[in-house]
Amino acid sequence: MRRISKLTRVAVGVASLALAATACGGTSSDNGDSGGSKDDLGVAIAYDIGGKGDQSFNDAAFAGLTKAKDEFGFKTADVEPTEGETDADKEQRLASLARQGYNPVIGVGFAYGPAMEAVAAKYPDTTFGIVDSVVEGENVASLVFAEEQASYLAGVAAAKATKSNTVGFVGGVDIPLIHKFQAGYEQGVKDTNAKVKVVSQYLTQTAEEGGFSSPDKGKAAAEGQIEKGADVIYQAAGLSGQGVIEAAAKAKVWAIGVDSDQYNQEALAGYKDFILTSALKDVGGAVYTLTKSVQDGKPLTGTQVFDLKVNGVGLSDSNPKMAEIPGLKEAVDEAKKGITDGTIKVNTE
Structure with missing residues (x-):
């Protein structure tokens, strides 16, 4: 068994x-x-x-x-x-x-x-x-x-950070695992501010098509979402996510990283001022x-x-600019408490 x-x-x-x-x-x-x-x-x-x-x-x-x-x-x-x-x-x-x-x-x-x-x-x-x-x-x-739990916290942060009331999600490949990221994120956004619109997109249908390994695809997807008004974009796309972060930094909007604390990654140092936070996965x-x-x-x-x-999943707080966004820290802390005590049930699909 x-x-x-x-x-x-x-x-x-x-x-x-x-x-x-x-x-x-x-x-x-x-x-x-x-x-x-x-x-x-x-x-x-x-x-x-x-x-x-x-x-x-x-x-x-x-x-x-x-x-x-x-x-x-x-x-x-x-x-x-x-x-x-x-x-x-x-x-x-x-x-x-x-x-x-x-x-x-x-x-x-x-x-x-x-x-x-x-x-x-x-x-x-x-x-x-x-x-x-x-x-x-x-x-x-x-x-x-529990990727959906970290993603929920990312959604809370995005809803507090957006000024346009439009945020984005870029998934690498359209598979059940990445659906967990999307579901948690969208729920976190809506539970925090029902007026915020979430624009979601997957890069490919299969991993073999490069959804997790093509920064150019990530960059193009992010640029499209930015044109639609998204000013915070969460990516769950592996290597492709670097393209999302690059596009966000170029447009001076927020990116949310994934898995590792991408604010502290040396290879992304040139974009770190626009990496709001990261949904962590240990x-x-x-x-x-x-x-x-x-x-x-x-x-x-x-x-x-x-x-x-x-603490197998969580949300990073490395970027000091998070503290400058009114109500963000308090909302994230409240969401963490709700998830851990069971009062918030996070969707997985």
């Missing part, structure tokens, strides 16, 4: 690590006192579309790997996806990491679901993790998040927590839920 649990606060804060950390590799260590097998290497992650350098989802996973490497002193690996790859390619990648002795092996993104289901059964002594999907398996931890914390459980000899399995109660 699949176990369902809420992870503890040990996961919190990993997403704030510097994402410019040194590349993985390091020196192999037995870590004999840690509880993990001395034959195991450390954690390995296989990136989702967009790869490392997206300043968002994948980079958050790398931050968790870096924290685990620094703490446990073992060898790690991170592997990039290839353009147009198949499930068989993903299966081969995961199997290769398991054969080399990495434990745990984590697929970053729902696209690894079919491959992980096939590979995990062949390597029962390896713990596998998958982000943003549920895969059944005795040795699989499914690391899922992917790094999930990677670290699963790795620690393996090192402790008590590997997590089943569905592990990261929500607002355990």
Whole structure:
């Protein structure tokens, strides 16, 4: 039977690590006192579309790997996806990491679901993790998040920040996972100010069309929404979101980042004055927590839920300009309380 649990606060804060950390590799260590097998290497992650350098989802996973490497002193690996790859390619990648002795092996993104289901059964002594999907398996931890809750807070912030009463949402790919971001955001906006209009758009129907990996598509979508009057745009689009942020900064309107605190990303420093906030998703914390459980000899399995109660999701407050917007902080704080105490039920679709 699949176990369902809420992870503890040990996961919190990993997403704030510097994402410019040194590349993985390091020196192999037995870590004999840690509880993990001395034959195991450390954690390995296989990136989702967009790869490392997206300043968002994948980079958050790398931050968790870096924290685990620094703490446990073992060898790690991170592997990039290839353009147009198949499930068989993903299966081969995961199997290769398991054969080399990495434990745990984590697929970053729902696209690894079919491959992980096939590979995990062949390597029962390896713990596998998958982000943003549920895969059944005795040795699989499914690391899922309440993205709708963070997005609700982003919607509250957008409704308080808008002057035009029109805000935007750009989703990378039209899939159920990204629908959670849209649903939470739109509900947060409407619950805060019913007069605010939300203009929503998806970049592509499938990931293979580049919805998560095409900044040019994100930029064009944001420009279109700005022409319609949107002065706050929330993006849940991976690497494509960088184009949304660029377009917002050029037009001097607000962008809302996603997954990582994009206000603090070095690659986006030129646009930071126009990044109002970011809907946080502690992917790094999930990677670290699963790795620690393996090192402790008590590997997590089943569905592990990261929500607002355990700070698995949240809203960043790095931009000091947030404090200058009347009522924004108070509204966000009230929404957080409502979500955590159950008085606010956030939509997922």
